Amino acid sequence: xxxxxxxxxxxxxxxxxxxxxxxxxxxxxxxxxxxxxxxxxxxxxxxxxxxxxxxxxxxxxxxxxxxxxxxxxxxxxxxxxxxxxxxxxxxxxxxxxxxxxxxxxxxxxxxxxxxxxxxxxxxxxxxxxxxxxxxxxxxxxxxxxxxxxxxxxxxxxxxxxxxxxxxxxxxxxxxxxxxxxxxxxxxxxxxxxxxxxxxxxxxxxxxxxxxxxxxxxxxxxxxxxxxxxxxxxxxxxxxxxxxxxxxxxxxxxxxxxxxxxxxxxxxxxxxxxxxxxxxxxxxxxxxxxxxxxxxxxxxxxxxx
Amino acid sequence: xxxxxxxxxxxxxxxxxxxxxxxxxxxxxxxxxxxxxxxxxxxxxxxxxxxxxxxxxxxxxxxxxxxxxxxxxxxxxxxxxxxxxxxxxxxxxxxxxxxxxxxxxxxxxxxxxxxxxxxxxxxxxxxxxxxxxxxxxxxxxxxxxxxxxxxxxxxxxxxxxxxxxxxxxxxxxxxxxxxxxxxxxxxxxxxxxxxxxxxxxxxxxxxxxxxxxxxxxxx
Numbered sequence: 001x002x003x004x005x006x007x008x009x010x011x012x013x014x015x016x017x018x019x020x021x022x023x024x025x026x027x028x029x030x031x032x033x034x035x036x037x038x039x040x041x042x043x044x045x046x047x048x049x050x051x052x053x054x055x056x057x058x059x060x061x062x063x064x065x066x067x068x069x070x071x072x073x074x075x076x077x078x079x080x081x082x083x084x085x086x087x088x089x090x091x092x093x094x095x096x097x098x099x100x101x102x103x104x105x106x107x108x109x110x111x112x113x114x115x116x117x118x119x120x121x122x123x124x125x126x127x128x129x130x131x132x133x134x135x136x137x138x139x140x141x142x143x144x145x146x147x148x149x150x151x152x153x154x155x156x157x158x159x160x161x162x163x164x165x166x167x168x169x170x171x172x173x174x175x176x177x178x179x180x181x182x183x184x185x186x187x188x189x190x191x192x193x194x195x196x197x198x199x200x201x202x203x204x205x206x207x208x209x210x211x212x213x214x215x216x217x218x219x220x221x222x223x224x225x226x227x228x229x230x231x232x233x234x235x236x237x238x239x240x241x242x243x244x245x246x247x248x249x250x251x252x253x254x255x256x257x258x259x260x261x262x263x264x265x266x267x268x269x270x271x272x273x274x275x276x277x278x279x280x281x282x283x284x285x286x287x288x289x290x291x292x293x294x295x296x297x298x299x300x301x302x303x304x
Numbered sequence: 305x306x307x308x309x310x311x312x313x314x315x316x317x318x319x320x321x322x323x324x325x326x327x328x329x330x331x332x333x334x335x336x337x338x339x340x341x342x343x344x345x346x347x348x349x350x351x352x353x354x355x356x357x358x359x360x361x362x363x364x365x366x367x368x369x370x371x372x373x374x375x376x377x378x379x380x381x382x383x384x385x386x387x388x389x390x391x392x393x394x395x396x397x398x399x400x401x402x403x404x405x406x407x408x409x410x411x412x413x414x415x416x417x418x419x420x421x422x423x424x425x426x427x428x429x430x431x432x433x434x435x436x437x438x439x440x441x442x443x444x445x446x447x448x449x450x451x452x453x454x455x456x457x458x459x460x461x462x463x464x465x466x467x468x469x470x471x472x473x474x475x476x477x478x479x480x481x482x483x484x485x486x487x488x489x490x491x492x493x494x495x496x497x498x499x500x501x502x503x504x505x506x507x508x509x510x511x512x513x514x515x516x517x518x519x520x521x522x523x
Contacts, residue, residue: 212500250491251497252494
């Protein structure tokens with residue numbers, strides 16, 4: 001992703017900036033980095049420490065007010081080149097991070113997070129409240145967050161685990177994996193990829209998972225109360241447990257588990273839909289991966 | 305998905321059925337899985353409508369495009385948001401509403417431009433409008449064309465790898481749209497296929513807007 005820029009700028013990454021500014025509770029951090037890395041860590045101090053590796057031709061500015069700490073870089077002749085930031089913030093500080101050729105990582109946040117990049121990955125551990133992570137050409141990975149979670153990519157995968165709250169995940173060309181999720185409102189949609197949901201089905205909850213070219217695997221815990229609607233144009237449905245199908249038409253059917261007061265909508269135009277108990281889906285996936293590995297291995301042997 | 309009660313589901317959702325008919329319909333719903341499924345689909349449409357966000361998009365490109373293609377104002381959209389349609393109209397609204405991503409003040413109701421929006425109507429629509437025809441809708445086509453022009457103009461400002469990725473993903477979405485249209489041609493009243501097509505069309509518009517915003521942001 002950053003190969004070209006990194007090659008060009010590798011020799012120029014000669015300067016270190018290290019600045020610490022005090023911050024008040026409730027202040028927000030804003031970082032915009034055209035290319036490079038933004039790595040956020042947390043500490044217990046009421047201060048923000050910014051360390052940056054950058055070209056000697058670039059200047060890093062840290063502009064701190066009561067509400068906002070803004071970090072940016074400027075080149076002597078226009079935009080800066082590659083800057084690698086490592087920034088340490090109070091855990092509860094809200095973060096607004098953006099870039100173009102930028103990888104973004106956050107570790108240990110207990111605040112709101114907005115992270116957007118074009119060619120780069122977004123990897124976050126933590127986050128409370130609104131957590132919005134977006135990339136066009138990079139994986140989006142989230143763990144240990146809670147709140148209103150919005151995950152978006154275009155050409156890569158989305159993975160989230162150990163998260164709770166309202167969850168929305170969308171990509172075009174990639175898989176979506178949501179595991180160890182505690183949510184009463186979850187939605188995941190892709191065009192060309194699989195969707196895996198292994199999490200709670202809460203009474204009164206709403207769950208919607210869809211793909212065009214891919215499979216859906218969704219866990220339904222025992223003793224769930226959920227009305228399930230299944231729609232597929234050219235795929236199969238199966239469940240690891242007995243279900244009584246009703247309203248079966250060519251492309252759609254439904255069934256109810258328990259009192260049925262949660263709603264689960266499953267849609268795959270060309271793929272298969274599978275329901276299992278929590279934990280079984282991971283075993284399925286392991287088995288599939290093992291099977292694929294064996295097939296690859298067999299193929300390799302044939303080619304030899 | 306069609307029986308004598310299908311066209312009354314919208315009134316039922318809006319709480320506008322007389323008590324006696326309501327009770328009869330509820331009895332019918334207990335026995336008719338198709339109607340229950342249709343009702344669920346309609347509830348989704350209404351829920352999506354109610355969840356629409358009027359927050360303007362981050363890019364400034366969209367308002368100009370919206371004006372150019374003659375989309376309705378936010379106020380008009382709010383005025384129309386109360387959904388009291390027949391099933392066919394709701395199917396059409398599903399498309400319109402899914403095309404209404406955040407800030408895109410656009411409702412593709414089958415109504416001549418400039419006509420005064422009514423607050424509520426329960427008059428049955430004489431035409432079951434299939435969303436398969438929506439891609440040919442002049443306003444949808446114009447919005448797509450405008451965004452494609454913006455993208456073409458800003459293409460040189462984008463990294464070639466980004467352009468390739470956007471084109472590849474637009475191709476993936478277009479294929480999904482074609483798949484859905486082909487399926488709908490054989491089963492025009494299928495609410496799943498209608499909503500699926502609407503979703504993919506909305507997704508195409510969103511990706512174009514995102515790409516146009518990226519191109520605009522790099523000036």
